Amino acid sequence: MVNLIADVGGTNIRLAAIDNGEITQLECFKCAEFDSLESVVAHYVEKNSLTVNDACFGIAGPVVGEVLTMTNLGWSFSKQSVKKALGFNQVHFINDYTAIAMSLASLNEQQLTTIHKGDYQETAPRIVCGPGTGLGVAQLINVNGYYHCVSGEGGHADFAPTNPRQLKLLENLMAKFEHVSIERLLSGQGIVNIYQSLAFIDGIDAQAFDASQISQAYIKKSDLLCVETMEIFCDVLAQYLGNMVLTSGAFGGVYIAGGIMPRIIDVLDKKAFVNAFSCKGRFSDYALKAPIHLITEPQPGLIGAQVYLTQQQGNL
Incomplete structure (x- = not known):
């Protein structure tokens, strides 16, 4: 059982697993090659044979309300639909610069x-x-x-x-x-x-x-x-x-x-x-x-997503 973190930009999406507190299995995919956030995450999970508990996504766009729309990408999704489609326990969405900010004390x-x-x-x-x-x-x-x-x-x-x-x-x-x-x-x-x-x-x-x-x-x-x-x-x-x-x-x-x-x-x-x-x-x-x-550091967004998720899980 692992947790999943992601840095979702307008061009690329970076996905990784958190296993025993360590960021592992980092992969980068072109967003244009997938028709939705759920499809690329499902592909990553299946490819790496993962069982995911909770997830945190840092996205390039405003995180306001239930339905989120990527600023420079034609993806729109609701928080609950992503959680339901992927079958994760908890799913958190934060702005990409919130994710970078959350990494600062860890660098x-x-x-x-x-x-x-x-x-x-x-x-x-x-x-x-x-x-x-x-x-x-x-x-x-x-x-x-x-x-x-x-x-x-x-x-x-x-x-x-x-x-x-x-x-x-x-x-x-x-x-x-x-x-x-x-x-x-x-x-x-x-x-x-x-x-x-x-x-x-x-x-x-x-x-x-x-x-x-x-x-x-x-x-x-x-x-x-x-x-x-x-x-x-x-x-x-x-x-x-x-x-x-x-x-x-x-x-x-x-x-x-x-x-x-x-x-x-x-x-x-x-x-x-x-x-x-x-x-x-x-x-x-x-x-x-x-x-x-x-x-x-090339992946501050992923580090910040890990910090955010860890705090949400109460594992300080």
Whole structure:
């Protein structure tokens, strides 16, 4: 008898078993190859000859109400229908960033790259922010050893420029978007938005670069506009993280997730990043208390799903 955990994205679904507290039999499937969540899970269970007790699914979409719909996938299902179809004892659904947040206290030095050591406080709140396809944000709080995730839509908070160059960037983006959220800059498309806006401001013909091409040019230092684009991206991310520390007191750590930062961490100017993070006037020292880590663990969502399920089962 095992428990089952899953990280369900718009493209891939990662499934694993929890056997005696250990994550085992990890497999990844293409969602497009299955017509429903139940079918891919049933395939995995049959393939591995598993008998499943409880399950926890982290899904890329809002977890509100009985019927859930995936944001970037044509799957819609009710919680009870999944439980009944699969024959599991209990089935829990959480947002994918709730799952990542739930993993934070379990990650060790080998699963992280530390950007700023700070003054770590074990029981203080932790925050996670992940620029990727969009911008995921969540907070983790410790209540007597029991972890709670406080999630919301922080990626849609306003972009707050801090220097004249960023002000011009905001003006350009305001001409394109009704609301210039922080996600308009801190995401894959956000990188493209910054690049194209800078080209317009400087009267330069923008190339038809995507985010990957811009970040590669930044790494190779082969295009000055791409370099500035990524420098602004990193500054804006650091500034936003510093703002989150001011509002949450996240001295348990600031964690960066998502697919963008791991690709550029080796060339990141960490000193400049920390300076942008802590540039908070009279409260600069306050911000500097918070450690900053990049998550390098490839499966934080599965780890978080395990933590959530364990807590639900009362096995702290």
